[in-house]
Amino acid sequence: MPSPACSASGRFEARPDSVVMLPETAVEFTYGWTVGYDLKEHIETGDFTKAPFSPLMVVPHDGSAAHLAPTFPASAEYMALQASGNWPPAKGQ
Numbered sequence: 869m870p871s872p873a874c875s876a877s878g879r880f881e882a883r884p885d886s887v888v889m890l891p892e893t894a895v896e897f898t899y900g901w902t903v904g905y906d907l908k909e910h911i912e913t914g915d916f917t918k919a920p921f922s923p924l925m926v927v928p929h930d931g932s933a934a935h936l937a938p939t940f941p942a943s944a945e946y947m948a949l950q951a952s953g954n955w956p957p958a959k960g961q
Contacts, residue, residue, distance in 0.1 A: 883907075889925070897947035900928035902937060926950075 886908045893904035903925045909918040924937040926947070937943050949955040 895943075897944070897951065898929075899947045899951040900926055900930075902926055902943050902947065 888906050888908055888911060890904040890906060893902075895902050904923055905920065905925055906923060907918055907920055909915070910920070922936045922939050924943055925934055926937050927934045928950075937946055941949070946955065949957070
C-alpha cells in the first residue's frame with residue numbers, strides 16, 4: 869500500500885519504496901491486526917518532519933483493504949469499534 873510522503877514542493881506523493889513495515893509491532897485484535905510502520909527518510913535522518921502522521925496500518929481479518937488507523941481514538945478503541953460495527957460513529961456520539 870503506497871504511503872504518502874512529502875515531496876520537495878510540499879505536495880504529497882505515493883512512495884511505496886519509502887515504507888518500512890515494523891512486524892515486531894503487530895498486535896492482533898478481533899477486527900484485524902495493527903502493524904506499525906515508518907518511512908525510510910525518517911529512519912535514516914531522525915527528522916520528525918519526515919515521520920508518518922499516522923504510523924499504524926490496519927489489516928482487517930475479512931480481507932478488505934488495509935488502511936491507516938486514525939489518530940483518534942486510540943488504536944485499541946478504534947479496533948473495538950470496528951469489531952462491534954460502531955465505526956464510524958453516528959453523529960453526536
